Amino acid sequence: MATLGPTLAQQPARTQQARPPSLLRDLLSLVRPGQWSKNLVVVPFGLLGAQRPAGQLLGGAAAAVLAFTLASALVYLVNDISDRDRDRSHPQKRNRPIAAGRVGVGTAIAFAAVIVVLLGAAVTGCALLGVTPVAAWWPIVAYLGLNVAYSRGLKHVPLLDVFIVALGFVLRLVQGALAASSPVPNWLALCVFSLCLMLILGKRRHEMTVGGVLHRPALRGYTVGFLDQLLGFAAVLTAISYVLQVQGSAIFGHHGTAVAMLTAPFALFGLARYLQLLMVDSGGGNPSRALFRDRVTVSNALLWSALVGGSALFVHTAS
Known part of the structure; x- marks a missing residue:
């Protein structure tokens, strides 16, 4: 007896539909929320030598974690913009939003500008509230300057590429110590x-x-x-x-x-x-x-x- 269509075994398997693209989800992935734990772990280490009561340190520690989270998010975003062509040849990195074309370069730059404004507002707010003076934020400035040099060529220099990234974590530690007004x-x-x-x-x-x-x-x-x-x-x-x-x-x-x-x-x-x-x-x-x-x-x-x-x-x- 002839069948009217393919048997169950012959029918193609149903493919799971991929989630529809979401600009908000892609923008969030650009700033690597999975990496924010580094700031939560490293920055508070700088509080170990604190002489002030623990309650007085909470504001400075929270501000240091927030500032470095914003600064590192900015670095991740700028690196993805500059590395978009190279990332397309990598088996995993080619799926990143900018390399895959889901987020345009103009949109990414505008997002970076928003992060810069938020970072500036956080530093200014802490200074006005007396939590952390402006002069105590030099590790953030050094971190951003170091990563500018990294993105513009030092990341292609063997050994320097890994030493610079590791130094960024020491700057996180120093920022935590400055928040506690204690030596590192x-x-x-x-x-x-x-x-x-x-x-x-x-x-x-x-x-x-x-x-x-x-x-x-x-x-x-x-x-x-x-x-x-x-x-x-x-x-x-x-x-x-x-x-x-x-x-x-x-x-x-x-x-x-x-x-x-x-x-x-x-x-x-x-x-x-x-x-x-x-x-x-x-x-x-x-x-x-x-x-x-x-x-x-x-x-x-x-x-x-x-x-x-x-x-x-x-x-x-x-x-």
Whole structure:
């Protein structure tokens, strides 16, 4: 008996309809909301040496986080505008709104201007309210100036491309310290720099293994073996500076050495776990996603936080 149409097995599978394009969604993705957690984590580190009561620091800390969130959003947006042609040759970056043509360059520039206005209003408002004086915002200015130089050519220079990005996180730390009117702990600054350098090197390694060197000229100055050597060096420097920071921290007083020895295994495990995700599991393209969505890393971080917090509470109650 003849059939009137194709059988069920012969019928083409229904394809899931893609979500309709949304300009608002695309504009939001340009400023990388998934990366804002970096500011929430790094900036408050600068408050560790604060001498003022905690309540007085909340306004300055919140303002520093907001300002760096706006500044980093501006940097992401400008980089996407300047890299749009190169991003089209990358297997993942070609889907970014500007590279894919969903957001026009004129619209992106207008959006950048809005962010500049918001950033200026935030800094001015903090100065008028007495939260943070204008002179204390120099890390933001340095960060933006550094990224202008980065976007105009330094991002194509091997080694400078990763060192500049890592330095941006140290400037976040300094901004947090200025919000607390306290000096930046030297070993903490080195620890933040080397840790961020390791994460950026891991991202470069992932880019090489996935997309090759064509989409990012600076990658021509690296090999996977060279990046592995730099990753190991950065990991060791992070571990050493972490131990020295905890050991000499005023928070733990003469218990600093004991706290450093107690928490160092968890810090080392976190570093080793990231390298495992990068080199064994071929992850690392998005360090924030790799770290915050990995259950092993999150569990280890919670245990480390509990030990550090418990140690600080013990020292405070014992003194």
